[in-house]
Every structure is written in structure tokens, then in C-alpha cells.
Amino acid sequence: MALVTGSSSGLGLVIARTFLDAGYRVVIAGRDTSRLDAAKASLGHDPCVATACCDVTKQQGAEHAVQTATSQFNRLDVLVNCVGTSDRGLAENLTLERLDELIQQNVHTALLCSVAAIPQLEIREGVIINIGSLASKVGARYLGGYVTAKHALAGLTQQMRLELKPRGIHVGLVNPGPIRREDAGSRYQSRVEQDSNVPAAAAKPGGGTKIKGLPPETVATAVLQCVRYRRPDMVLPRYLRLLIAVGHISPRLGDWLLLKFTSSKA
Numbered sequence: 001m002a003l004v005t006g007s008s009s010g011l012g013l014v015i016a017r018t019f020l021d022a023g024y025r026v027v028i029a030g031r032d033t034s035r036l037d038a039a040k041a042s043l044g045h046d047p048c049v050a051t052a053c054c055d056v057t058k059q060q061g062a063e064h065a066v067q068t069a070t071s072q073f074n075r076l077d078v079l080v081n082c083v084g085t086s087d088r089g090l091a092e093n094l095t096l097e098r099l100d101e102l103i104q105q106n107v108h109t110a111l112l113c114s115v116a117a118i119p120q121l122e123i124r125e126g127v128i129i130n131i132g133s134l135a136s137k138v139g140a141r142y143l144g145g146y147v148t149a150k151h152a153l154a155g156l157t158q159q160m161r162l163e164l165k166p167r168g169i170h171v172g173l174v175n176p177g178p179i180r181r182e183d184a185g186s187r188y189q190s191r192v193e194q195d196s197n198v199p200a201a202a203a204k205p206g207g208g209t210k211i212k213g214l215p216p217e218t219v220a221t222a223v224l225q226c227v228r229y230r231r232p233d234m235v236l237p238r239y240l241r242l243l244i245a246v247g248h249i250s251p252r253l254g255d256w257l258l259l260k261f262t263s264s265k266a
């Protein structure tokens, strides 16, 4: 039985569908009842799907999501922490208020849901998967507070993996590059327009990176593999592991490659 947060739309909904197809029962969680009902209808597996309407930036919301899983299906095997928000802008213009919002969405949500789920996951030697990003692994220009928030999530994930391993719980991080979606390129338009020092191309997925958008189904399949094979950390597309490794060995070369992968042209 899998609980997927942030699953009334976007990547979370595709992850929920992938787990259903793999034979899991699923709880989908989001803040809006009508969006959740529409998502549930789109999944079309009524008895195997339940909804939890809650804001998982709040402890009460996270506890409600876990309680829904246990009250509806009497168990919890997998928690996928998919809630997260990206950003655009220069780091020097990042306000602490905006950074707090991003930390709440990308980090507090994963921490609160994981803590609420640990007692159930311990019973079943379950798995927690956090949805990171390439921004969990490397910095990139024009991503506002997203890099800071996703790096914090990566640190939290590894710490929890080390601490929870003796208790039988696996904690993994899936780090996708830009994901294909209909509104890619327009979602962050207004944030880019707020800052004249940010090139228009930064509104594009990944802040204007030259990496091709991933099908969300590919990312969802990686999440399932991470659960099945208890993988600690996955990067998609896989070849970008090399870029990350090079940056660790030679930060100067890593920066040069990152500048090559992102465009500063409007």
C-alpha cells in the first residue's frame, strides 16, 4: 500500500497510477477536494484508491495522510514524498520569506510525512522515497531558492536513510531533470518577468537547461524501481550522474559543464 503526497496532479498523479498498475493500493493526497476527486476518477480503480485532503506542510496534515492510509487499507508499505515547488530568480534577490516557503514545500513536507509514517513503515520494513531534482545534486543559475531547498532535502534523505536502516526502513531519493508537461515554459514566466537580470530563457524547464524533458512515466518507473530494489539514489537521465561526479572531483570543470548545459540567452 502506497501513500503518494502531491498526487492530485503532475508527477505525483503519474506515480500513483504506476503504483496502482503494479498492484499497490494507493492513497493520493493534495489540498483540494475537487482536484483529488478528479484525480481519483482519472485513476479508475475505485476500491484500490483513497484520497486524503490535507496540507502536508502542517504536522496535522501529514498525520491525516498517514491515518487515511491505515484506516482505509490497514497498512502502509511505501511513502512517496512528491510535494515540491520550483522557483526562478537570482540567489542575491531571494527573500527569506520566499526561501521559507520553498523549504516548507520541499523539506518540511517530506520530514513531517516521514515522521508520521515511521511507526507503520517499521512494521512492514517499508520504504520512503523523496522526490528530489537535479537541483538536489548541483547548483544551476536562475533557480531562485529551489537549489537550496532541494539540497536540504537530499541531506535529510541521506541522514534518514542511515538512521532508519537498522529499523528496516529504506529511504531513497529520485532526482529527475526537467519533466515534460503541457505548461512547461509558462509556469515560471511571471517570476522571471519580476527580475530584469534573469534571462527570459530561464522560464523554461530547469531554468533554461539544454536537457531534454523526461516523460513523467519514466520518472514514476524509476520511483517504483527505487522501492523494489531499495536503491538509495537515482538520477534521471542517467548520463547526468557523470556531470555530478565530475563536479565533485573537479568543481572548476563541473561549473564549466553546468554553464554549458544552461543558457543565459533570452
Ligand SMILES: NC(=O)c1ccc[n+]([C@@H]2O[C@H](COP(=O)([O-])OP(=O)(O)OC[C@H]3O[C@@H](n4cnc5c(N)ncnc54)[C@H](OP(=O)(O)O)[C@@H]3O)[C@@H](O)[C@H]2O)c1
Binding pocket: 005, 006, 007, 008, 009, 010, 011, 012, 029, 030, 031, 032, 035, 054, 055, 056, 057, 082, 083, 084, 085, 086, 105, 109, 131, 132, 133, 134, 175, 176, 177, 178, 179, 180, 205
Ligand atoms: N516538474 C518538473 O519538471 C520537475 C523536475 C524535477 C523534479 N520535480 C519535483 O517533482 C515533484 C512534483 O512536481 P510537479 O511539477 O509535478 O508538481 P505540481 O504539478 O506542482 O503538483 C503539485 C501537487 O502537489 C499538491 N500539493 C502542493 N502543495 C501541497 C501541500 N502543501 N500539501 C499537499 N499537497 C500539496 C498539489 O495539489 P493542490 O495544489 O491541490 O494541493 C499537486 O497535486 C516536486 O517535488 C518537484 O520539485 C519536478
